[in-house]
Amino acid sequence: xxxxxxxxxxxxxxxxxxxxxxxxxxxxxxxxxxxxxxxxxxxxxxxxxxxxxxxxxxxxxxxxxxxxxxxxxxxxxxxxxxxxxxxxxxxxxxxxxxxxxxxxxxxxxxxxxxxxxxxxxxxxxxxxxxxxxxxxxxxxxxxxxxxxxxxxxxxxxxxxxxxxxxxxxxxxxxxxxxxxxxxxxxxxxxxxxxxxxxxxxxxxxxxxxxxxxxxxxxxxxxxxxxxxxxxxxxxxxxxxxxxxxxxxxxxxxxxxxxxxxxxxxxxxxxxxxxxxxxxxxxxxxxxxxxxxxxxxxxxxxxxxxxxxxxxxxxxxxxxxxxxxxxxxxxxxxxxxxxxxxxxxxxxxxxxxxxxxxxxxxxxxx
Numbered sequence: 428x429x430x431x432x433x434x435x436x437x438x439x440x441x442x443x444x445x446x447x448x449x450x451x452x453x454x455x456x457x458x459x460x461x462x463x464x465x466x467x468x469x470x471x472x473x474x475x476x477x478x479x480x481x482x483x484x485x486x487x488x489x490x491x492x493x494x495x496x497x498x499x500x501x502x503x504x505x506x507x508x509x510x511x512x513x514x515x516x517x518x519x520x521x522x523x524x525x526x527x528x529x530x531x532x533x534x535x536x537x538x539x540x541x542x543x544x545x546x547x548x549x550x551x552x553x554x555x556x557x558x559x560x561x562x563x564x565x566x567x568x569x570x571x572x573x574x575x576x577x578x579x580x581x582x583x584x585x586x587x588x589x590x591x592x593x594x595x596x597x598x599x600x601x602x603x604x605x606x607x608x609x610x611x612x613x614x615x616x617x618x619x620x621x622x623x624x625x626x627x628x629x630x631x632x633x634x635x636x637x638x639x640x641x642x643x644x645x646x647x648x649x650x651x652x653x654x655x656x657x658x659x660x661x662x663x664x665x666x667x668x669x670x671x672x673x674x675x676x677x678x679x680x681x682x683x684x685x686x687x688x689x690x691x692x693x694x695x696x697x698x699x700x701x702x703x704x705x706x707x708x709x710x711x712x713x714x715x716x717x718x719x720x721x722x723x724x725x726x727x728x729x730x731x732x733x734x735x736x737x738x739x740x741x742x743x744x745x746x747x748x749x750x751x752x753x754x755x756x757x758x759x760x761x762x763x764x765x766x767x768x769x770x771x772x773x774x775x776x777x778x779x780x781x782x783x784x785x786x787x788x789x790x791x792x
Contacts, residue, residue, distance in 0.1 A: 431542075434484035442477050449476075454642050455697050464638050468557070468624040475553045482546055486577040487585060491593050498591035507582060507596040514540045514599045543600050544607035547573060551611025557624060563612055570608025574601045635783045639698045640765055646694030651680055682715045691786065699786045706780070718779035 453472070457464045491497075517536045531537055547570050554560040554569060578601060580586065581594040659672050685692055690702035690710050702718070704710055764773045776782050 431485065434488045435481055437484050437488060438477060438481040442480055445480070446473055446476070451642055451646055451697070454638065458639070458699055464636075465624070467622045471553075471557050471624050475549075475557055478549045478553070482550070483577070483580075485546065486580060486594070490585075491589075493589065497589075502591075507592075509598050511598050511602060513597070514603070540599070540603055543603035544610070547604045547608040548611035548614075551608035551613075552615040553611075554608070555612045555615035556618070556621065560612070563609060563616075566612040567605055567609045571601060571605040573608070574604035577604070635700045635785060637765060639700055640783065643692070643694035643698045643700060646697060647680070647692050650693060651676060677719070681719045682712065685715050685719075686710065686712055695783075696786075700783050701786045702776075702781050702783055704781055710781075714779055714781060718775050718781055 453469070454464050457469075514536055518531060518534055518540075521534045521536050522531060550570055550573060551566055554566045560566050560569070578596050581592065582596040584590070584592045655673050655676060659669060659676065662672065663669055681692060685702060688696065688701075691700075695701055702710065702715075704714060772782055
């Protein structure tokens with residue numbers, strides 16, 4: 428039982444990192460394919476992702492330590508089993524003639540077999556509920572292939588990462604896993620109380636959603652932060668020169684690129700949105716400087732100065748307060764206000780008299 432808990436614990440630790448890294452690609456794919464991000468479907472998809480990770484960990488964890496004589500201890504013990512329905516013979520051998528329902532259920536062989544059935548039952552359920560697979564035969568084949576992947580992983584000693592096998596390959600696992608997948612598919616076919624997560628057609632909407640705005644800001648901020656941290660920071664040790672270069676990066680990315688692409692940074696391009704003037708006229712450098720300069724570059728400069736003062740006068744909390752204060756103003760004005768206002772226009776758009784629209788709309792003049 429410890430190995431099961433170990434696999435679940437490992438999934439709980441690493442899944443948030445994988446989920447965070449996949450948010451932007453997943454949302455981008457949904458917008459391109461469906462036209463919006465459906466909350467229920469996204470929630471179920473990440474539940475499936477967590478299950479898939481846990482199922483894989485259950486087949487490989489715990490990872491043994493490679494020590495001297497690692498394979499010597501396993502010779503003749505970790506042998507592949509190609510005999511089908513061996514679990515039936517092993518069960519009767521274990522109960523030693525005491526053939527009763529209680530003794531069979533209590534046997535360790537029955538427990539292992541039951542876990543193998545349960546392992547892929549959620550897969551069958553998700554195939555029917557999330558992925559809308561209608562054919563039970565197709566679901567069973569997918570379950571068989573998933574089980575085969577697990578067994579090959581064990582048979583090849585984690586694809587050669589270990590000098591010899593440390594887990595058993597058994598044909599019975601293929602049979603019980605596939606059966607479990609089929610059972611899960613059947614259960615999902617008769618389940619009617621769960622929320623609808625079927626794919627809907629492209630929504631005929633004209634406004635930019637909060638999800639699009641947030642993810643565009645996230646992508647743009649991440650790109651700028653990574654470039655500044657791993658490229659600019661190593662160029663010089665002069666604080667003011669580095670600050671000037673970072674301001675130049677902000678100007679180039681948010682103002683110059685937006686002007687050249689008619690209102691789109693890379694984040695906005697990925698999420699299918701662009702900036703336009705409220706009066707419909709052509710976007711100018713002045714508009715972009717007003718939009719980004721007041722609420723992006725100026726707070727950044729205040730933050731850099733505050734950071735410098737904190738580094739040189741660390742005994743004075745006033746500068747730390749100023750830094751956090753301007754950071755809070757920026758966050759509220761650029762992010763939180765979009766959630767409060769009905770038109771989702773933050774301080775940047777209101778001050779510069781701009782707004783954001785879907786890129787496919789004909790406002791690119």
